[in-house]
Amino acid sequence: MAFWFELVATGLITGGIYALVALGLNLQYGLMRIMNISHGEFLMLGAYLTWLGHTVLQVNPILFLPVVALALFALGVVVYWLCFRRIIRTAPAVEVIEARSLLVGFGLLFLVQNAAYLAWGADLRGYSFLTEAVDVGGARFQVNRLVVFAFAVGASLLLLAVLRWTLIGKAVRAMMQSPTGAQLVGIDTRFLHPVVFGLGLAMAGVAGALLSMVYEISPGMGEPYTVTALIVIVLGGLGSALGSLLGGFLLGLVETFGMHYTSPSLKMLLSYAVLIGVLLARPKGLFAR
Amino acid sequence: MSVPSLSRRAILGAIAAAAFAPAIAPAFAQDAPVRIGYAIARTGPWSAGAQVTQEPNYIMWAEQVNARGGLSVKGKKRMVELVAVDDRSDMETVVRSYERLMGSDKVDLILPPWGTGANFAVMPLAQKHGYPMLSPTATGRKLLGMKNPYFFALLQQPDRMMDALAEFLAARGAKTAAVIYVDELFGLEQFAGLEASLKQKNIQLVEKKSYPIGVKDLQPVLNDIKSKNPDAFIALSYPPDTFLITGQSRAIGFNPKLFYTAVGTAFPVYRDKFGPVAEGVMGLGTWNPKSSAATKAYFDAHVARWKKEPDRWASAHAWAGLQILEQAVAKAGVDRKALRDTIANSEFDTIIGKIRFRNGENISTPGAVSQWQSGEFEVVWPPQNATGPAYYPKPAWK
The missing domain is CATH 3.40.50.2300 (Response regulator)
Structure with a gap:
């Protein structure tokens, strides 16, 4: 029994990490159709900020989270204003936004990644924080992983609640469904767009900050996370906060059980099999409406 | 207006330098520099390893050699000029860069890229163009099994x-x-x-x-x-x-x-x-600063130059490879065929002890x-x- 509990819990924790990584991109791509392929790079920036804060200024990484979130939010508003504002305004259709923002995203990816190489070099960096293990129901888990898990679940549920039950959440969803219609009923998309984009980057930064407690960081760390985020979002359904969370869990569980019963080397095969299976059964994702 | 005055100063400086150059040049009269080319990861997933273990050694070695007055090439001193490319951790870029360095740039010597896979990809090119390569981060019987006469593996297999x-x-x-x-x-x-x-x-x-x-x-x-x-x-x-x-x-x-x-x-x-x-x-x-006086000196120089420590395995092998290259060039010059034969048939003094190769394998350094x-x-x-x-x-x- 304890064995099963541990296996399931490990899978859920890994799944929580995947869901966390996907949160920010889900705001940008899921709700605004901005295909920000440089998502992982901003996650990397968040991780480096936290690492700097912890090693240079000796700040507790958890207390540093709001700083990272604010910094990345501000950066997001600036990036939106410089790069994406024109695309959104001039694009005749949502599909065009996707295609054009993808190109801009690639540019940002190279820019941010290489800036990080210039600033910090290619070396792996890391620090130890909350690496002690705790006993939960007879199984042992590292505290930092539990923190990441708790944050992923909390933030996903919060996002879900905001989108579903608040006026601002409704406005954001309206903006996606019909940009012109949203303007007609008095939704200020000029204000809402940069804010949502900035929130997406803030979430990416926070995810990076949390991950830097668990994994080593390097300027090239972002790309695999972008891929993970895309899989999770597509799996869960574009723009669905609950879908991202459950999609992440599903991936984590499949990987963990697969690792136990087959070989860790089959991990990628299993993840993609799940993705393809879901897409065949529900082409719009598990929780798309 | 500070901008024009700055540029005017720069121009004056350049003229002054040009005027003095002929006067200085004869004192350092020497042959053209030895151009040594390589591609290595400065970005991408390989760079974490490459920038700890390998490239810092290349640069530090070239600086030290030049500070000593240059590389001794059969008794003549020649400066070292590194021709370096970022391979972006991309195999195709590695291959294309070495093809260019050896094929059209015609550098005098090459240094290897980082990692077993990239070395495996470059080995046939090195043989085709006849450039010896002393690899500090390539390990595997599969590589030695290629029986490539220009490939020398510094790590223990x-x-x-x-x-x-x-x-x-x-x-x-x-x-x-x-x-x-x-x-x-x-x-x-x-x-x-x-x-x-x-x-x-x-x-x-x-x-x-x-x-x-x-x-x-x-x-x-x-x-x-x-x-x-x-x-x-x-x-x-x-x-x-x-x-x-x-x-x-x-x-x-x-x-x-x-x-x-x-x-x-x-x-x-x-x-x-x-x-x-x-x-x-x-x-x-393989080593640490306590292993010998030579490793201590290397360690201290590395920390002084880069403000970071070398790794305790392949970093010293990378340095040993450069020492071997230096000793072999002193004997055989940059005639690459003669250089290969010298590397293949001599014993060298390095910071990790004496090294001799047999069929490209370092047979002196124990596991x-x-x-x-x-x-x-x-x-x-x-x-x-x-x-x-x-x-x-x-x-x-x-």
């Missing part, structure tokens, strides 16, 4: 390293071992070596599993292995996973008598990240095992190279 580990285990009376290995040429080669060595020493392999590089969680696998309670746990791992395996083993309280992780364990960042937790962890290593002890990666096996006694069994995780 997998079977040597794994033989040393198995000998250590046998000497301490270990009976069982569990292994996980990364799904890359490196992991497969090391594992093949280890499996044979353990068998020879009658150590039973109770579990063997492969895993993909960059995996985010190995706790289920480590739990399975913990339940089998082996004397030794050996992870033939790559850098990010080396950290993951250490952290998660500690978390689940898996503390076998021998805990071994492969690439990355010898990196200073491993100690810096884990602090006292690293105590007693073993890994691939070794190292262990973190109070902040230093002590060489604990073989006894003649050891800088300290081993902790066995490994102390409990801190």
Whole structure:
């Protein structure tokens, strides 16, 4: 029994990490159709900020989270204003936004990644924080992983609640469904767009900050996370906060059980099999409406 | 207006320099510089290894040689000029860059790229163009099996390293071992070596599993292995996973008598990240500053130049490769055929001891095992190279 509990819990924790990584991109791509392929790079920036804060200024990484979130939010508003504002305004259709923002995203990816190489070099960096293990129901888990898990679940549920039950959440969803219609009923998309984009980057930064407690960081760390985020979002359904969370869990569980019963080397095969299976059964994702 | 005045000053400076140049030049009269080309990862996933182990050594060596007045080429001093390219951790860029360096740029010599895979890709080109290559980060029988006369591997081959580990285990009376290995040429080669060595020493392999590089969680696998309670746990791992395996083993309280992780364990960042937790962890290593006066001098120079420490395995091999190149060029010049023959048939003095090659393999440097002890990666096996006694069994995780 304890064995099963541990296996399931490990899978859920890994799944929580995947869901966390996907949160920010889900705001940008899921709700605004901005295909920000440089998502992982901003996650990397968040991780480096936290690492700097912890090693240079000796700040507790958890207390540093709001700083990272604010910094990345501000950066997001600036990036939106410089790069994406024109695309959104001039694009005749949502599909065009996707295609054009993808190109801009690639540019940002190279820019941010290489800036990080210039600033910090290619070396792996890391620090130890909350690496002690705790006993939960007879199984042992590292505290930092539990923190990441708790944050992923909390933030996903919060996002879900905001989108579903608040006026601002409704406005954001309206903006996606019909940009012109949203303007007609008095939704200020000029204000809402940069804010949502900035929130997406803030979430990416926070995810990076949390991950830097668990994994080593390097300027090239972002790309695999972008891929993970895309899989999770597509799996869960574009723009669905609950879908991202459950999609992440599903991936984590499949990987963990697969690792136990087959070989860790089959991990990628299993993840993609799940993705393809879901897409065949529900082409719009598990929780798309 | 400060901008025009600045540029005016710059122009004046340039004119002044041009005017003085002829006067200075005769004092340093010498031949054209020796151009040495290479491509290496400054960005992308390989760069973490390449920028710790390899390129800092290239640059520091060129600076030191030039500060000594240049490279001695059959008695004549010539400056060294490095022609370096960022290969972006991309195999195609590696191949294209070396094709260009040797084919159209016609550099005098080349230095190898980082990693077993990239070296494997460049080897045939080096042979085609006739450039000897002394590789500090390529290991595997498969590479030597190509019988490429221009390829020289500086690291100990997998079977040597794994033989040393198995000998250590046998000497301490270990009976069982569990292994996980990364799904890359490196992991497969090391594992093949280890499996044979353990068998020879009658150590039973109770579990063997492969895993993909960059995996985010190995706790289920480590739990399975913990339940089998082996004397030794050996992870033939790559850098990010080396950290993951250490952290998660500690978390689940898996503390076998021998805990071994492969690439990355010898990196200073491993100690810096884990602090006292690293105590007693073993890994691939050849040397440390205590090994000899020469390694101490190298270590100090590296720290002074780069403000960071070299790794305790391949960094010194990279430096040894440059020393060999320097000694061979002094004898044979930059006639690359003669240079190859000199490298193949002579013995060289390096910071990791005398090195001689046979069929491209460094047959002088013995396999070794190292262990973190109070902040230093002590060489604990073989006894003649050891800088300290081993902790066995490994102390409990801190």
